[in-house]
Amino acid sequence: MTIRVEGLVKHFGGHRVVDDVSFTVEDREFVALLGPSGGGKSTVLRLIAGLDFPDAGRVHVSGAEVTSSRVQERALGFVFQHYALFRHMTVRDNIAFGLEVRKTPPAEVDRRVEELLDLVQLQGFQARFPSQLSGGQRQRVALARALAPRPRVMLLDEPFGALDAKVRLELRRWLRRLQREQGMTCLFVTHDQEEAMELADRVVIINGGRVEQIGSPADVYDAPATPFVASFMGSSNVLVGVARDGRAALGSLDVPLAAEEREGADVRAFVRHHAVRILGRADARGSHGPPTATIRRVTRVGWLVRVDLELEDGQLLVAEISKDEAQPLALREGERVMVSLGEAAVFADDYVI
Ligand code: ADP
Numbered sequence: 001m002t003i004r005v006e007g008l009v010k011h012f013g014g015h016r017v018v019d020d021v022s023f024t025v026e027d028r029e030f031v032a033l034l035g036p037s038g039g040g041k042s043t044v045l046r047l048i049a050g051l052d053f054p055d056a057g058r059v060h061v062s063g064a065e066v067t068s069s070r071v072q073e074r075a076l077g078f079v080f081q082h083y084a085l086f087r088h089m090t091v092r093d094n095i096a097f098g099l100e101v102r103k104t105p106p107a108e109v110d111r112r113v114e115e116l117l118d119l120v121q122l123q124g125f126q127a128r129f130p131s132q133l134s135g136g137q138r139q140r141v142a143l144a145r146a147l148a149p150r151p152r153v154m155l156l157d158e159p160f161g162a163l164d165a166k167v168r169l170e171l172r173r174w175l176r177r178l179q180r181e182q183g184m185t186c187l188f189v190t191h192d193q194e195e196a197m198e199l200a201d202r203v204v205i206i207n208g209g210r211v212e213q214i215g216s217p218a219d220v221y222d223a224p225a226t227p228f229v230a231s232f233m234g235s236s237n238v239l240v241g242v243a244r245d246g247r248a249a250l251g252s253l254d255v256p257l258a259a260e261e262r263e264g265a266d267v268r269a270f271v272r273h274h275a276v277r278i279l280g281r282a283d284a285r286g287s288h289g290p291p292t293a294t295i296r297r298v299t300r301v302g303w304l305v306r307v308d309l310e311l312e313d314g315q316l317l318v319a320e321i322s323k324d325e326a327q328p329l330a331l332r333e334g335e336r337v338m339v340s341l342g343e344a345a346v347f348a349d350d351y352v353i
């Protein structure tokens with residue numbers, strides 16, 4: 001049960017909203033299609049589902065080409081953000097719907113419904129109507145309904161987007177467990193980086209209709225392939241500078257260059273807040289020590305301390321350190337500290353986004 005898309009292109013009103021998108025979802029793999037709103041994620045999912053058709057490119061499900069097959073022929077399960085349960089039907093009838101339209105024998109429908117109620121932990125709710133359920137329960141019914149005909153692949157489009165944060169977190173973990181237990185192949189659309197990182201084996205990052213990067217959650221976080229990915233995956237400082245002797249010189253700071261860069265080329269470095277190190281208070285006399293920055297603001301956020309810094313050349317930098325690290329430093333606004341940078345993702349400034 002695999003999905004493979006190749007060179008998908010789709011236009012709407014003269015705009016190329018899906019632009020040469022290719023990726024695969026392996027058997028039993030959980031892949032997240034991640035990107036900002038308007039990036040083309042739902043359109044890609046609809047092309048895979050057969051709810052719409054591409055202008056170019058191909059869709060394969062389990063090795064067979066289905067690019068122009070009808071929805072019913074693809075045998076995929078879908079769950080969308082708005083549960084779209086039948087309001088006038090009970091939980092039982094909603095779950096049974098897909099089986100009854102397929103003329104499944106009644107005894108078998110009953111057995112399967114029982115099994116699914118168990119699976120989505122809604123035993124005892126069969127006679128309720130959607131209006132008598134919480135948002136999280138409705139979304140589990142939607143999932144049971146999608147699973148009823150034993151689809152080969154599940155497509156989920158921001159299925160938890162309308163739920164509150166706590167329920168979203170619970171359902172996320174529950175779905176992940178279910179996917180593993182059932183050996184499902186899942187393609188899950190989300191704009192939420194954390195959701196993607198927690199759920200997915202691999203992440204496909206899509207922006208402006210194009211794939212920016214494909215990799216494990218750790219890959220895309222630790223080694224962003226483009227400036228877009230660097231800024232989208234977690235918050236980063238952006239510092240400008242120039243390539244010099246194999247390093248990126250960023251004002252008084254510097255970091256290694258990963259790729260060969262023309263000497264003197266303008267570069268931009270993305271440095272995560274936790275990769276900024278505060279080495280200690282700056283000695284008033286020291287002019288040969290490590291680079292320094294002036295503390296502009298110190299804010300306690302839970303167990304973290306956020307320190308807003310201004311470098312000697314005026315560039316601003318945010319550091320996040322634990323409160324235990326911060327305590328002995330006795331950080332005060334207006335004082336100077338010595339700083340260094342850990343990991344950074346550096347890109348030439350003429351990089352075309
Ligand atoms: P995402 O799911 O990443 O938010 P979508 O795939 O829904 O993005 O939309 C991508 C772009 O295509 C958006 O600019 C959207 O307005 C446009 N779009 C999507 N569907 C249609 C449609 N049926 N007709 C016209 N424009 C559409």
Ligand code: MG
Nearest residue numbers: 038041042043
């Ligand atoms: Mg969408």
